[in-house]
Amino acid sequence: MLAPVIAGVDGSAESFAAAEWAAREAGRRDRPLLLLHARNWHPRQEGGESAGAARRRLARRVLRQAEERARRACPGVRLSDEQVEGPATAALLHAAEHAELLVLGSRGLSGFTGFLVGSVALGVVAKSASPVVLVRAGEEAGDEHLPAEDGSASDRTGYRDVVLGLDAGDPSDEVIEFAFEAARTRGARLRVLYVWQPPSALELGPGDVALAGRPQQTREWQGFLSAVLQVWRDKYPDVDLVECVPQGKASTALVRAASAAGLLVVGHRLAERPLGPRTGPVTHAVVHHVGCPVAVVPHA
Template identity: 45%
Template sequence: MTRPVTVGLDGSAAGFAAAEWGAREARRRELPLRLVHAWEWQPYAHAPPVGADAPRLWSERVAREAAAELRRRHPELSITADHLAGPPSEMLCDVARDAELLAVGTAGIGGLAGFFVGSVAMSVVAHTERPVVLVRAGTTDEEEHRFASDDQAPSTMPYRPVALGLDLSRPCDEVIRFAYEAAAVRAAPLQVIHGWSPPAFFAYGVGAEQNWQADMAVQETEEMRAALGPWREKYPGVEVIEQSVIGNSAHHLVEAGATAGLVVIGRRTTRPWAGAPRIGHTAHAVLHHCPAPVAVVPHT
């Protein structure tokens, strides 16, 4: 079964940015595009001035009008538009099951504050078992490329790198595969970022006379190369840039997002404790502050 690239629309500028990103991704992967808008009826304390049916009629137009515009921009792309009735987060998790990936939009709230990730998007990221890509409002085709000039078509411009956050304590095939495939379809380099921290006792001077930082850096780099070795063989055409850095990887991934076309991180779906699904602190920080689109790939 061919899985489409699916986009969840909410009628906002961020939603349409996600739809445009999804259209380009569908073209790159040679997949169909599916646009979905979910509408949940809300009771009114009083009759709305424009009529009780106005919100529903507007909702029905969201995906239809976005599809018409994207067909004009991407005439070679197969596009379907669906209007669903029900809680948006539940509906999007539902459609994500049959999708190659699900894209949703996030709103910018200023360079220092980061980006606003709504409750629907956060719920979908936390609950779905398919990759979810969050696209910020204002993302354009040119921002995915390293160079943009008036006389150069986007299709001929080199892509910005794909950045991957790699956790060596549990390197996950699903996350690594997604990042390599994203780099491969773009013919872009893959920037692999592994953040690590020294043992706590180093902070208190124990063993300070030894060149521990250099030794640990070498060890971490060797472990990263070993983890990526089989993937280099599977994707020999992908240029890999390895970065083994001290500290939490979230900060380094947000920095990489300034020059990357896509940032890829993982999310664990199994936990040793009971409770509702949640997003880890690294993913949470990257989602709220990374300027590039962020792909969250669930894994066990």
């Protein structure tokens, strides 16, 4: 049985947008879609059986609404739904263990503020062993596509770029493969960014590339990135690949590159940190400030 695309739904506008995006992604991947609602029950809650029945009715209503939206987004999708007891973060993490990917909504804010990511989404991203995609409220099919000739939104044009933020010094096969597959299933261009910063004078040693001028440094990093991606270029010959090695701050460059993208892909190392599982600084920045859907792909 194929692992499903799972969308967590809670009745919010963000979660309904996530359900629609997940339906389209399930269609692209030829995977079933599971809509999951976690009833965030707590032992201290009162009300007995009547309160429990009310929570189940509310969950059923939320799932029906999400199902209607998902079927409109992708009429042919193989769809099922499920209610589980919370806490939501634990329930979603358990579901993600059996998922192709997990799709969640993030509270989007207007202007330059970007995502206001809830504690549930951040907790899932930090600990999930499966890819997690965060989708903002208002995300529509046309947002994934290039604008029509008159500048209007359209879902009949080609797909916008998939952007991959890559650490070329520690490349992850899981992250790279996710990005190439996303580009392949969309017929989209894949834009790979490796953002570098010159070392300080104290870090330089004899023969360091940083002693060269900036153009030569850029060429060196370009060659390094091309070498890292060569095996993937051979594996996915039909994917139009663009390699970029800008100098600067990684989070700033990725936010800028994602402004015209249909999907941003970043990696997240699964490692216990001193204060428990957390997202790294670049991942934390992009999930808060990028407007397009963000795929966070875990790796060892």
